[in-house]
Amino acid sequence: xxxxxxxxxxxxxxxxxxxxxxxxxxxxxxxxxxxxxxxxxxxxxxxxxxxxxxxxxxxxxxxxxxxxxxxxxxxxxxxxxxxxxxxxxxxxxxxxxxxxxxxxxxxxxxxxxxxxxxxxxxxxxxxxxxxxxxxxxxxxxxxxxxxxxxxxxxxxxxxxxxxxxxxxxxxxxxxxxxxxxxxxxxxxxxxxxxxxxxxxxxxxxxxxxxxxxxxxxxxxxxxxxxxxxxxxxxxxxxxxxxxxxxxxxxxxxxxxxxxxxxxxxxxxxxxxxxxxxxxxxxxxxxxxxxxxxxxxxxxxxxxxxxxxxxxxxxxxxxxxxxxxxxxxxxx
Amino acid sequence: xxxxxxxxxxxxxxxxxxxxxxxxxxxxxxxxxxxxxxxxxxxxxxxxxxxxxxxxxxxxxxxxxxxxxxxxxxxxxxxxxxxxxxxxxxxxxxxxxxxxxxxxxxxxxxxxxxxxxxxxxxxxxxxxxxxxxxxxxxxxxxxxxxxxxxxxxxxxxxxxxxxxxxxxxxxxxxxxxxxxxxxxxxxxxxxxxxxxxxxxxxxxxxxxxxxxxxxxxxxxxxxxxxxxxxxxxxxxxxxxxxxxxxxxxxxxxxxxxxxxxxxxxxxxxxxxxxxxxxxxxxxxxxxxxxxxxxxxx
Numbered sequence: 001x002x003x004x005x006x007x008x009x010x011x012x013x014x015x016x017x018x019x020x021x022x023x024x025x026x027x028x029x030x031x032x033x034x035x036x037x038x039x040x041x042x043x044x045x046x047x048x049x050x051x052x053x054x055x056x057x058x059x060x061x062x063x064x065x066x067x068x069x070x071x072x073x074x075x076x077x078x079x080x081x082x083x084x085x086x087x088x089x090x091x092x093x094x095x096x097x098x099x100x101x102x103x104x105x106x107x108x109x110x111x112x113x114x115x116x117x118x119x120x121x122x123x124x125x126x127x128x129x130x131x132x133x134x135x136x137x138x139x140x141x142x143x144x145x146x147x148x149x150x151x152x153x154x155x156x157x158x159x160x161x162x163x164x165x166x167x168x169x170x171x172x173x174x175x176x177x178x179x180x181x182x183x184x185x186x187x188x189x190x191x192x193x194x195x196x197x198x199x200x201x202x203x204x205x206x207x208x209x210x211x212x213x214x215x216x217x218x219x220x221x222x223x224x225x226x227x228x229x230x231x232x233x234x235x236x237x238x239x240x241x242x243x244x245x246x247x248x249x250x251x252x253x254x255x256x257x258x259x260x261x262x263x264x265x266x267x268x269x270x271x272x273x274x275x276x277x278x279x280x281x282x283x284x285x286x287x288x289x290x291x292x293x294x295x296x297x298x299x300x301x302x303x304x305x306x307x308x309x310x311x312x313x314x315x316x317x318x319x320x321x322x323x324x325x326x327x328x329x330x331x
Numbered sequence: 332x333x334x335x336x337x338x339x340x341x342x343x344x345x346x347x348x349x350x351x352x353x354x355x356x357x358x359x360x361x362x363x364x365x366x367x368x369x370x371x372x373x374x375x376x377x378x379x380x381x382x383x384x385x386x387x388x389x390x391x392x393x394x395x396x397x398x399x400x401x402x403x404x405x406x407x408x409x410x411x412x413x414x415x416x417x418x419x420x421x422x423x424x425x426x427x428x429x430x431x432x433x434x435x436x437x438x439x440x441x442x443x444x445x446x447x448x449x450x451x452x453x454x455x456x457x458x459x460x461x462x463x464x465x466x467x468x469x470x471x472x473x474x475x476x477x478x479x480x481x482x483x484x485x486x487x488x489x490x491x492x493x494x495x496x497x498x499x500x501x502x503x504x505x506x507x508x509x510x511x512x513x514x515x516x517x518x519x520x521x522x523x524x525x526x527x528x529x530x531x532x533x534x535x536x537x538x539x540x541x542x543x544x545x546x547x548x549x550x551x552x553x554x555x556x557x558x559x560x561x562x563x564x565x566x567x568x569x570x571x572x573x574x575x576x577x578x579x580x581x582x583x584x585x586x587x588x589x590x591x592x593x594x595x596x597x598x599x600x601x602x603x604x605x606x607x608x609x610x611x612x613x614x615x616x617x618x619x620x621x622x623x624x625x626x627x628x
Contacts (some may be wrong), residue, residue: 043395053424053426055426055429055430064584075550101605101608102605102608104608106606107424107425107426108367108425108429109608111367111426111429112367112542112556113605113608115552115555115556116556116559116600116605117562117601117606119553119556119597119599119601120598120601121596123478123594123595123598124598126594127592127594127595149546174607176347195511231421234552238437241430241433245430262527285441285444285445286445287440287441288438288440288444289437289438289441289445290444291434292434292435292436292437292440293438294431294434294437295431295433295434295437295470296416296431296434296438297428299420299427299431299434300416300419300420300431300432303423303427313559321444
């Protein structure tokens with residue numbers, strides 16, 4: 001069983017590594033890059049929203065800050081690859097700036113404040129024209145060999161995704177992670193047991209902001225054009241909430257699973273059109289309806305997402321097997 | 332200069348009426364159910380669109396539409412939302428209802444997009460441009476009427492909350508739901524009524540706003556933030572607190588025009604929110620505890 005699992009894992013790994021070699025510049029490569037990016041976002045959000053239980057509606061600010069840091073520094077002549085870690089660090093520092101007041105709030109109050117953080121940051125980006133180019137956005141220079149360049153970013157995104165997963169796994173198994181879980185369950189009780197809740201939450205936010213900032217940096221360098229409407233848009237925050245919830249909030253693999261499924265759903269919705277009774281619908285018109293309905297259905301019926309669903313099915317099957325075994329021995 | 336200031340102050344006071352109506356809806360639901368209604372923004376937005384249909388499409392008198400037609404419709408919507416979505420997750424952690432109502436908000440936005448497209452709409456009525464002057468200060472009749480409708484609604488609601496059995500039961504449930512239940516109040520029913528009333532107020536506030544400002548399917552978001560800010564400033568229980576909070580926010584926004592550009596006005600509500608939260612750490616519950624702590628037995 002264990003050997004089979006490792007074999008499947010290796011197979012997927014080899015497939016992912018081979019995609020740019022076999023189909024350079026194809027749609028699959030693009031979809032692969034997006035999936036890796038979304039996994040980083042999803043895993044990053046999950047550190048605060050899942051592990052620590054502080055749902056953030058404003059995580060897009062890290063993405064936007066990361067993207068803008070990279071774009072601005074690159075346009076000012078800083079080596080391109082050096083801007084990636086800088087983007088993560090600046091995003092994390094921005095997290096410190098708003099996390100300091102906002103994380104004193106708990107649960108739902110924190111969530112509302114983060115909506116404000118998102119709005120306020122987007123307004124700032126729109127209005128600081130000297131730095132951000134305002135609503136017109138920033139265009140980055142196009143590299144010479146675009147195919148080679150994009151394939152390079154595919155691998156870079158892959159590496160960073162693996163890195164973010166390792167961080168997430170480390171947090172989950174560490175004393176720090178246990179503290180976060182305790183905060184999620186009962187903040188007062190956690191404090192009583194000696195967990196410095198505020199410090200833990202700030203650290204989680206910094207780490208999360210760092211990862212999401214890296215993703216923003218990758219996005220800016222891959223798309224080569226950013227504007228406040230996209231990289232500070234509320235819809236990106238919605239995506240970041242939706243992915244871990246689809247997969248299983250607060251788990252290690254749930255956000256990954258959710259991100260993969262979400263990328264596929266989003267890709268289908270954005271491109272497909274329906275033909276019903278002679279009317280042609282573009283599915284993209286309904287994307288918020290689909291996302292909202294997904295959110296509502298998951299919270300109502302399986303709050304732990306696909307991971308929870310899988311556990312439930314697994315339990316059913318093993319119980320059914322036991323029952324069968326009992327019947328057979330009895331008969 | 333003094334006239335300019337007077338104009339700013341008058342317009343701030345007039346806007347505060349709408350803010351108060353909107354925030355009272357949020358405060359009512361939070362007070363009774365301890366649920367933060369993120370679909371509030373959706374209800375405000377839909378209220379504006381229903382008003383648009385009634386006034387522009389059906390040529391109804393704007394104030395009959397906003398006062399007599401919209402609130403009952405949204406009361407029903409609120410009752411429906413409570414029964415279908417909120418009740419099943421009442422026992423779950425507060426995050427569940429928050430995310431659920433967030434999903435409802437997304438759905439409402441999309442429905443508005445499908446029906447009315449993303450185009451920015453305005454409602455122009457015969458009153459829109461009418462104005463009279465008090466001394467040097469011009470006062471827009473439309474805005475004054477909107478303010479009066481909001482203020483009268485809140486006053487009537489205050490009477491309802493303090494004079495009737497149902498109103499007292501709602502307040503009792505807000506103070507202590509278990510004790511209210513022990514005293515023989517059907518708290519499930521009260522929850523439903525409170526959610527309905529809160530949504531009705533949101534819808535009505537949206538309809539009133541649509542008479543003053545342009546709107547599109549996204550427009551509820553910043554108003555929800557403002558409502559939350561006001562609720563934090565004024566507390567959830569007192570009618571006076573909400574009115575005062577609205578006034579403070581509206582004044583801060585109006586005066587901010589002197590220092591920052593108009594496009595950044597929404598930034599003010601965020602700053603006020605953060606400052607208010609820092610001054611009363613722990614946010615709403617902290618505020619509540621303080622209130623309870625000083626209340627004599």
